[in-house]
Amino acid sequence: MTNYTVSLSKVIKELSLDVISMPGNPDEILISSTDVNRPGLELNGFYDYYDPKRIVIFGKAETAFLNSISSERRSKVLNELFSKKPPAAIIARGLKPVPELVEASKNNGVPLLSTAETTSSLVARLVSYMNVEMAPRITRHGVLVEVYGEGILLVGDSGVGKSETAIELIKRGHRLIADDAVVIKRVSAISLVGEAPDNIKHFIELRGIGIINARRIFGMGAVKLTEKIDMVINLEIWNDQKTYDRMGLDNEYTEILGIKVPVLTIPVKPGRNLAVIIEVAAMNNRQKKMGYNAAQELMKNLGFNAEDMPQTETKLQLDF
Numbered sequence: 262m263t264n265y266t267v268s269l270s271k272v273i274k275e276l277s278l279d280v281i282s283m284p285g286n287p288d289e290i291l292i293s294s295t296d297v298n299r300p301g302l303e304l305n306g307f308y309d310y311y312d313p314k315r316i317v318i319f320g321k322a323e324t325a326f327l328n329s330i331s332s333e334r335r336s337k338v339l340n341e342l343f344s345k346k347p348p349a350a351i352i353a354r355g356l357k358p359v360p361e362l363v364e365a366s367k368n369n370g371v372p373l374l375s376t377a378e379t380t381s382s383l384v385a386r387l388v389s390y391m392n393v394e395m396a397p398r399i400t401r402h403g404v405l406v407e408v409y410g411e412g413i414l415l416v417g418d419s420g421v422g423k424s425e426t427a428i429e430l431i432k433r434g435h436r437l438i439a440d441d442a443v444v445i446k447r448v449s450a451i452s453l454v455g456e457a458p459d460n461i462k463h464f465i466e467l468r469g470i471g472i473i474n475a476r477r478i479f480g481m482g483a484v485k486l487t488e489k490i491d492m493v494i495n496l497e498i499w500n501d502q503k504t505y506d507r508m509g510l511d512n513e514y515t516e517i518l519g520i521k522v523p524v525l526t527i528p529v530k531p532g533r534n535l536a537v538i539i540e541v542a543a544m545n546n547r548q549k550k551m552g553y554n555a556a557q558e559l560m561k562n563l564g565f566n567a568e569d570m571p572q573t574e575t576k577l578q579l580d581f
Contacts, residue, residue, distance in 0.1 A: 266291040267394040269349055269372060272316075275390050276383070278351065281358065282366045282373040290372065292316065292348045295391040297384055299323065304338050308345070316387065317342070317350040320380030324356045332361060339365035347371060351387075353380040393454065396446035397518055401580065405438040405455040405488060406430050408543040412488040414443065414455065414522075415539075416579060417496035421529055424465050426496070428475075429536035436485040437475050440465040445490065447518040453490040462486075492523045492546050494539060495579065499530035515579045523549075524577050 270287035273280070294314040303311055304326060319327075327335050343350070343365045350366060352358055355377040366373040376383055404415040404423040408430060415423045424440055431437055439457035446454045457463070463476040463484050476484045493515055505528055513524045525542055529535065545555070 263397075264293060265395040265398075266293045267391065268292075271394070272349075272387070272390070273374065276376060276378075276386060278374040278376050280372070281352070281375055282363060282371075284367065284370040284372065287372065290348055292391070293395070295388060295395055297387055298347070299380075299384075300342055301326075303342050306338070306341070311345065313345040313347055315347060317347045318380060318384060318387075319350060319352045319356070319358075319362070321354055321356065324352070324359070327359050327362065335359060335361040336365065340368060343369035343371045349374060351376060351383065353378060353383045393446065393448050396448045396454075398444055398446040399518060400442055400444050400458070402441065403443045404440050405443045405457075405490070406539075407436040407438060407485055407488045408540055409435070409547065411491045411543040411546055412438070412455065413539060413543055414445075414490050414493045415496060416493060417529075418498075420468070421496045421498065422535065423496060424467055426535040426539065427465065428467065430539065431475060431479050431483045433536055433540070435540075436483055436488075437463070437465070438485050438488045440475075445517055447520060451520065453517055453520055453522065454487050455490050456487040490517070490522060491550075492525065492542070493517075493579065494542060495524055495526045495577070496529050496535070497526060499528040503528075511573050511575065513575045513577050515577045524579070526577075 268288050269290040269292060272278070272292065273287060292314070294312060296312065296315050297318050298312065298315040299318050299320060300323060304323065339361050346369065349372040352373070352375040355375065358373065358375070363373060378386070402416070402419075404427045406413050406415065406427050415426065417423055427437055427440060438455055440461070442458055442461060443455045444458055446456070448454050463474055465473050465475050467473060505526070513526065514521045515524050516522070523546065527535065527538060527542070548555070
């Protein structure tokens with residue numbers, strides 16, 4: 262599995278950190294761990310489980326401890342800590358660093374930063390940002406749109422009409438995230454987020470017209486940088502020999518980076534308004550997540566027992 266990194270300069274910009282000491286180029290300082298370290302045990306000389314790849318956070322407790330010991334001991338423990346070469350150290354709550362902390366960071370070439378945020382808030386924001394930036398990811402052919410707050414990933418053979426459908430959805434007030442190529446990141450054990458590669462962001466290819474810039478033509482409200490993936494819609498040319506689901510009692514899903522995502526297969530043929538169908542699919546998917554299933558209610562109204570209608574889950578082997 263590829264190990265991703267994020268530069269310290271991006272972290273500084275994202276968290277609006279102030280620089281106290283910067284011995285090198287922050288663009289070249291790469292962080293490879295999504296975790297952080299609050300050095301309580303380390304300040305007392307215990308390094309058995311210390312990970313030098315983590316950013317070190319100094320909060321109120323760590324600062325109070327440093328102020329409670331002598332200057333000589335402060336210098337010793339801080340130089341020992343920074344000799345492990347963590348990628349950076351951040352002081353929270355806008356606390357004034359003790360002189361030995363600044364000196365040790367400079368002596369060992371460790372960047373020293375600060376923020377007015379509380380320690381807990383800083384840790385939460387930093388870990389959340391790192392989890393997104395260094396998440397496992399894949400790039401797949403498709404179109405990602407946001408429809409009524411639902412992230413819909415449109416997949417299907419080339420030329421089936423994914424980009425044209427995205428244009429119609431944009432005109433109906435929804436938003437484009439990515440066309441043609443979608444970078445999919447696993448940001449948690451249950452969440453997937455999609456975005457466009459930087460070099461094709463906001464561009465759409467329409468056969469017969471060429472490349473257009475959705476942001477330039479439709480405005481900033483028509484695009485979005487990232488969106489969670491709530492469902493996959495597989496567009497395929499209508500096959501008269503195939504039986505398509507007309508009730509919605511059975512559930513189909515696919516796995517993306519180990520996470521199950523519901524799938525709908527929608528047949529395409531002249532006369533079908535795909536944009537409207539996808540809008541309804543998005544709203545229906547939201548209702549299902551909230552516990553309501555229209556097909557089950559209809560069967561109940563027709564006198565069928567819910568226990569006599571077992572739901573099955575079928576895994577579709579899509580290209581993920």
